[in-house]
Amino acid sequence: MIIEHVDEPLPGSSLRPTPPGRVYTDPSIFGAEQAEIFEKMWNCALRADDLHSAGHWKTVTIGREEVIVTRTRKAGIKAYFNVCAHRGMRVCTTGEGKSRTLQCGYHAWTYALEGDLVAAPNLTSMPDVDRSRYGLQLVHVREWLGYVWICVAEEPPSFDDTVLGEVRTRFGQVESIDNYGIESLRRGETKTYDVAANWKLIIENFMECYHCATIHPELTEVIPEFADGLASQRKNGEVHGSNFGEDIGGFTVDGSASGFEELPSLVPGQDRKYYAITVKPHVFINTVPDHVIIHRMVPVSESRTVVVCDWLFLPEVVERADAGQLDLTTSVELFHRVNEQDFNACELTQPSMSSQAYAAGGALVPSEHHIEEFHTWWYESLGMERASSPAGAAQSEPAAAAGS
């Protein structure tokens, strides 16, 4: 497989090149991404309180793997490949359930919630079988921000260097995000978007605000500097949040409503501001003074991505909303509209990625140049270099491109 990438300024301009269109359409590249990115890195799988009590389990997709995540009686949250050790059938065949054990529906091999093989037909007549060798295979689990993070690699990368490292790069220090107390917030709303676009288009969209003036009228009303195309990113090495407009009451759909009480541990400088972080490969964290919005993307194919978006509020705010004493709609509606506007743009971009008119790629304006860091990371993750050639094109081979 050859990827050509122009790695020089485009002629006569301050534009920088994007990858070529096929990076967003080629199934073999998508397979390589699953193997080299999603199956090697930490993925944000689900909210920990989705597993209400011991015995509650859910299945999640990580790369090409299906994983069972369960709250055990003795050992907290554990996760396993959803593969029976006997003949390989899926042990859990629905999205969630609650049970004392996990039993395969094929030959009834039965596992404890902690993953050990505890029973199988005629197992007692096979005393030489070491049950400890035939449990469900564990995958790595971390809890952070109230979410269960999973890595299906045998040797996971350092959570501190990768996930927390992204936060440090954005906020300057991990403690700044701690002020939002995200782990103790409760979900007031979740929306799932089935987006007909490659996952990278969604990340690239999230990383820039050049499009904000065109497609986000509600967002630019609340945060006027977004209309200038400046994304919420670190500026000159300083931590930068995006300021609400002077006459804006809060992060609500038209800015006139003030939202809810500020999260209690915020420090001066975190009020009346919006911060955004991209945690590669697939999480967006957005913070505003009274709530937090977290997106996680599940790539389904080279041209389809499911995005799950949670709106997290103080528990008492959610309780009052549940009791009908207040309404979360004006807060939720703002980012819901942003999501729909963004995903619509991505869906209208995806078909062009296979056009001959985009075979050599497109361009990044200066306020989008930082997206090149994402592209560099992507090339490196797939074992490719972005070396330029005299002809302005680079050729390299992905280290492990599936199907190539």
Ligand SMILES: [Fe+2]
């Ligand atoms: Fe946007």
